[in-house]
Amino acid sequence: xxxxxxHTLGPIVALIALVILGAMLNSSFLAPxxxxxxLARSAFIGMIAVGMTxxxxxxxxxxxxxxxxxxxxxxxxxxxxxxxPSLGANWGTIILGMIVAIIGGLSAGWLNGALIxxxxxxxxxxxxxxxxxxxxxxxxxxxxxxxxLQSELRTLYRPVYYGGFGWITWPIITFAxxxxxxxWMMRHSRFGRHVEAIGxxxxxxRYSAIDVNRVKLMTYVLLGLLVGLAVVLYxxxxxxxxxxxxxxxxxxAIAAVIxxxxxxxxxxxxxxxxxxxxxxxxxxxNILNLADLVSPYLNGAIQGVIIVLxxxxxxxxxxxxxx
Amino acid sequence: xxxxxxxxxxxxxGPIEVLHGVDLALEPGEVHALIGENGAGKSTIMxxxxxxxxxxxxxxxxxxxxxxxxxxxQAEATGIVVIHQEFNLAADLSVAxxxxxxxxxxxxxxxxxxxxxxxxxxxDRLHSPIDSDALIRDLSVPDRQMVEIAKALSRKARVLIMDxxxxxxxxxxxxxxxxxxxxxxGEGVAILYCSHRLDEVAHLADRITVLRDGRVVRQALRxxxxxxxxxxxxxxxxxxxxxxxxxxxxxxxxxxxxGLNVPSEVHDVSFxxxxxxxxxxxxxxxxxxxxxxxxxxxxxxxxxxxRLNGHLVTIRSLRDAxxxxxxxxxxxxxxxxLLLDKPLRENLTLATLERFGKLRLDIKAEESALDxxxxxxxIRAPRRDMPAGKLSGGNQQKLLLAKTMLPDPRIIIIDxxxxxxxxxxxxxxxxxxxxxxxxxxxxxxxxxxxxxVIGLSNRVLVMREGHIAGELSGARLTEENIVRLAMxxxxxxx
Numbered sequence: 001x002x003x004x005x006x007h008t009l010g011p012i013v014a015l016i017a018l019v020i021l022g023a024m025l026n027s028s029f030l031a032p033x034x035x036x037x038x039l040a041r042s043a044f045i046g047m048i049a050v051g052m053t054x055x056x057x058x059x060x061x062x063x064x065x066x067x068x069x070x071x072x073x074x075x076x077x078x079x080x081x082x083x084x085p086s087l088g089a090n091w092g093t094i095i096l097g098m099i100v101a102i103i104g105g106l107s108a109g110w111l112n113g114a115l116i117x118x119x120x121x122x123x124x125x126x127x128x129x130x131x132x133x134x135x136x137x138x139x140x141x142x143x144x145x146x147x148x149l150q151s152e153l154r155t156l157y158r159p160v161y162y163g164g165f166g167w168i169t170w171p172i173i174t175f176a177x178x179x180x181x182x183x184w185m186m187r188h189s190r191f192g193r194h195v196e197a198i199g200x201x202x203x204x205x206r207y208s209a210i211d212v213n214r215v216k217l218m219t220y221v222l223l224g225l226l227v228g229l230a231v232v233l234y235x236x237x238x239x240x241x242x243x244x245x246x247x248x249x250x251x252x253a254i255a256a257v258i259x260x261x262x263x264x265x266x267x268x269x270x271x272x273x274x275x276x277x278x279x280x281x282x283x284x285x286n287i288l289n290l291a292d293l294v295s296p297y298l299n300g301a302i303q304g305v306i307i308v309l310x311x312x313x314x315x316x317x318x319x320x321x322x323x
Numbered sequence: 324x325x326x327x328x329x330x331x332x333x334x335x336x337g338p339i340e341v342l343h344g345v346d347l348a349l350e351p352g353e354v355h356a357l358i359g360e361n362g363a364g365k366s367t368i369m370x371x372x373x374x375x376x377x378x379x380x381x382x383x384x385x386x387x388x389x390x391x392x393x394x395x396x397q398a399e400a401t402g403i404v405v406i407h408q409e410f411n412l413a414a415d416l417s418v419a420x421x422x423x424x425x426x427x428x429x430x431x432x433x434x435x436x437x438x439x440x441x442x443x444x445x446x447d448r449l450h451s452p453i454d455s456d457a458l459i460r461d462l463s464v465p466d467r468q469m470v471e472i473a474k475a476l477s478r479k480a481r482v483l484i485m486d487x488x489x490x491x492x493x494x495x496x497x498x499x500x501x502x503x504x505x506x507x508x509g510e511g512v513a514i515l516y517c518s519h520r521l522d523e524v525a526h527l528a529d530r531i532t533v534l535r536d537g538r539v540v541r542q543a544l545r546x547x548x549x550x551x552x553x554x555x556x557x558x559x560x561x562x563x564x565x566x567x568x569x570x571x572x573x574x575x576x577x578x579x580x581x582g583l584n585v586p587s588e589v590h591d592v593s594f595x596x597x598x599x600x601x602x603x604x605x606x607x608x609x610x611x612x613x614x615x616x617x618x619x620x621x622x623x624x625x626x627x628x629x630r631l632n633g634h635l636v637t638i639r640s641l642r643d644a645x646x647x648x649x650x651x652x653x654x655x656x657x658x659x660x661l662l663l664d665k666p667l668r669e670n671l672t673l674a675t676l677e678r679f680g681k682l683r684l685d686i687k688a689e690e691s692a693l694d695x696x697x698x699x700x701x702i703r704a705p706r707r708d709m710p711a712g713k714l715s716g717g718n719q720q721k722l723l724l725a726k727t728m729l730p731d732p733r734i735i736i737i738d739x740x741x742x743x744x745x746x747x748x749x750x751x752x753x754x755x756x757x758x759x760x761x762x763x764x765x766x767x768x769x770x771x772x773x774x775x776v777i778g779l780s781n782r783v784l785v786m787r788e789g790h791i792a793g794e795l796s797g798a799r800l801t802e803e804n805i806v807r808l809a810m811x812x813x814x815x816x817x
Contacts, residue, residue, distance in 0.1 A: 203659045
C-alpha cells in the first residue's frame with residue numbers, strides 16, 4: 001500500500017476545511033436541503049469528470065463535453081416531443097428520450113475518439129472542433145431560442161431529478177454509482193491499467209501488445225456515455241435546452257480532474273480525487289452564495305486560484321521525486 | 324603547425340572511463356580520418372574537440388596553446404565547426420535563415436537580400452540546386468546535409484569536424500562532398516572525418532587514427548593501411564572466456580522467414596532459425612536489424628512469409644506474435660520497454676494482463692509472479708514498490724527480460740541484450756540466454772557488440788542497408804569478416 005503523503009491527502013484536507021468553513025459561516029449550510037442541493041448539482045459535472053479522468057489519464061483531452069451535453073439534451077427533448085403524439089405522455093416516451101441521449105453520447109464520444117486515433121489529429125484540435133459543432137447544432141435546432149419539453153412529459157420526468165430516497169436523490173445515487181465503478185475500473189480492471197500505461201508512455205504500451213488506439217477510443221466512448229447519462233438526469237431539472245446549456249462544463253470537469261491529483265500529462269488517474277475535486281468546486285460556489293463574505297461574482301477567481309495551486313503542488317511533488 | 328590537438332586526453336562518465344590518454348593532432352590542409360567500432364569513443368572525441376564536452380584529464384591545444392571551451396558556440400567562434408550526424412537545423416525556417424542562424428546580418432531589420440545572395444553563392448559552390456527560400460522541413464535528408472555543409476562553409480571554418488557526412492548522401496552527392504573536402508583541404512582547413520565506410524577513408528584520408536575501446540591503437544599515413552588492415556586494427560581483440568559454451572541446436576526448423584520486406588527499411592530477407600539455436604544478427608546501426616525484428620513480430624507492417632515449425636502464420640500485431648509463441652525484447656529499454664514511473668509489478672505483467680484475472684485484476688497473483696521473476700532472473704530491488712526507473716540499468720534489463728518471458732514464448736528476439744549494463748550483469752544475461760536455449764527455445768540476438776554476437780551465436784547474419792550481406796558460422800565467424808560484410812568491403816580474407 002502506498003504511503004499517504006500530504007500531496008495525496010491535499011484535496012481531502014481542502015474539502016474538509018471547506019465543509020468546516022461553510023458550517024461556521026452559515027447555519028443552514030449543513031441542512032439536508034442544502035447538502036442535497038450541492039450534491040445533486042455536482043452530479044452532472046461529476047459524472048462527466050469521472051469520464052474525463054480516463055481520457056486525461058490516457059494522455060488525451062476532451063473540450064467538447066459541455067456542448068455535447070447541450071446538443072444531446074436538445075436532441076432528446078426533440079425526440080420525446082416528437083414521440084408524444086404517438087406514444088402518449090408515459091414512461092415509454094421518456095425512456096425513448098433517455099436512450100436517444102445515451103446512444104447519442106456513445107456516438108459523439110466515438111466520433112471524437114475515431115478522429116483522434118484513426119485520423120491521428122491532436123485531441124485538443126478535434127474536440128475544439130466538435131465543441132463548436134455541437135454548440136452550433138443545438139443553437140440551430142433551437143433556432144436561437146430554447147427547446148422545451150412538453151409540460152405533461154416534464155411533470156412525469158421531474159422526479160428523476162428531484163425524487164429519490166428522501167434527501168438522497170437520483171442524481172446523487174447515480175453519481176455515487178458512477179464514481180464507485182469508475183474508481184474500481186481505474187484500479188482493478190485491465191482497462192484501467194492499460195489507460196495508465198498509455199498515458200505513462202504510449203510507446204511502451206504499444207511494445208507491450210496493448211491495442212493503444214482501441215483503448216484510447218474507448219476512453220472517449222466512455223466519456224460520451226457518461227455525458228449521455230448526465231443529460232438523462234439534467235433534462236428533468238429544467239425541462240429545456242438552449243445554446244447556453246452546459247457552457248464551461250468542460251473546463252469545470254477538467255479542473256476537477258486536475259484538482260483531484262490526476263496529472264494533465266497522463267499516466268496517473270485518481271477517480272476518487274476527481275470526485276473530491278468536483279465537490280470542492282461546488283462547495284466554493286455554494287459557500288459564496290450562502291455567505292456575504294465575498295461576492296459570488298468572484299467565484300471564478302477563487303476556483304482559478306485553486307486550480308493553479310493544485311498544479312503547483314503536483315509539480316513540487318514530481319520534482320521532489322526526481323531527487 | 325597543428326591547429327587543434329588533444330594531448331593525453333581522458334574522459335570519464337561517473338566511474339566509467341571511456342577515453343584513455345588519447346593523443347590526436349589536426350594539421351591544416353589535411354584530412355584526418357577517425358575510425359573505430361560503435362562505442363570505441365569516436366563521438367566522445369568529436370564532442371570534446373567541438374567544445375561540447377570537457378575532458379576529465381589532459382589538454383586541448385588550440386594553435387599549440389592549452390585551451391578550454393566554455394561552450395560549443397565559443398568553439399565555433401574560434402573557427403571550429405562540427406557537422407553532427409543529427410542535423411542542427413530549424414525545420415520551420417528557410418535555408419538562408421538556417422545558414423545564418425545566430426549570426427544574422429543587418430541591424431534592427433534583417434538584411435535578407437545579402438543573406439540570400441550569400442546562401443545562393445554557397446549552394447552554387449556545392450552544385451546544389453536547393454532553393455535558398457525553401458523550408459528545411461520540405462528538403463530531403465541529403466539536401467539537409469548539403470545545407471549543413473553550406474552552413475559550415477559560411478562559418479569560414481579552420482577546423483571542420485564531420486560525423487559520417489556521406490551516410491545519407493546519394494552517390495552523386497558524395498562526389499560533390501569529396502570535391503568540397505578537397506577544396507577546403509586546399510584552402511588549409513583541418514578536417515576530422517569520421518566514417519564507417521572504409522573505402523572512402525582509404526580514398527580521402529591523409530592520416531588515419533584507429534580507435535578501439537577508448538584508446539588510439541593505430542595511426543597511419545595515406546597508403547600505409549588498406550581496408551582489411553583498418554578492419555583488423557579496429558577489432559584486434561581476443562574473445563575472452565566470457566561467454567557460456569554454445570549449445571547444439573536441433574535440426575528442426577523453428578522459424579523460417581521468406582522474402583521479408585519492411586517498406587524502405589528491410590528488403591527481401593530470408594533466413595531460418597533452428598530449435599535451440601542462437602542466431603546472431605550483426606550490422607551497423609541503421610542497417611535494418613531492429614526494423615527486421617519489429618517486422619517479424621508485427622510492430623511494423625511487413626510483407627513476406629513466416630513459418631513456425633513449418634506452418635505458415637500471419638502476424639499483424641504483437642498480440643498475434645504472442646499467440647504463436649514469438650516475443651521481442653526491445654533495444655530501447657527506457658522508451659519502449661518499461662514504464663519508468665510505474666512499480667515493478669505493473670511493468671512485469673503489462674503485456675500479459677489477461678492472465679491475471681478476467682474482470683478484476685488479481686494483484687496477489689501478480690505479486691507472486693513478481694516473486695517468481697525476481698528469483699528466477701535475480702532482479703535486485705531495494706523496495707518492491709519502487710518505480711522501475713529507479714532500478715540500475717542491469718536490473719531494469721533483467722526485469723524487461725522477465726516481462727518478455729512471461730507469455731512463455733518459444734522464440735525470443737533480443738535486441739541489444741546488454742546495452743549500457745555492467746559486466747557482471749552481462750554475464751548473467753548470457754547465462755539466461757543459454758538456459759533458455761537449453762529449454763528448447765530459439766533465440767535471435769541482435770547486437771552492435773561484435774564480441775557478443777560471436778560469443779553467443781551458433782550462426783550470424785550480417786545486415787547491410789536492409790539486406791542480408793552474408794551468413795557466418797564456425798571458423799569464418801570472426802570480427803574481421805563481420806566488419807567486412809557490414810561495411811561492404813567485398814574481398815574476404817582467406
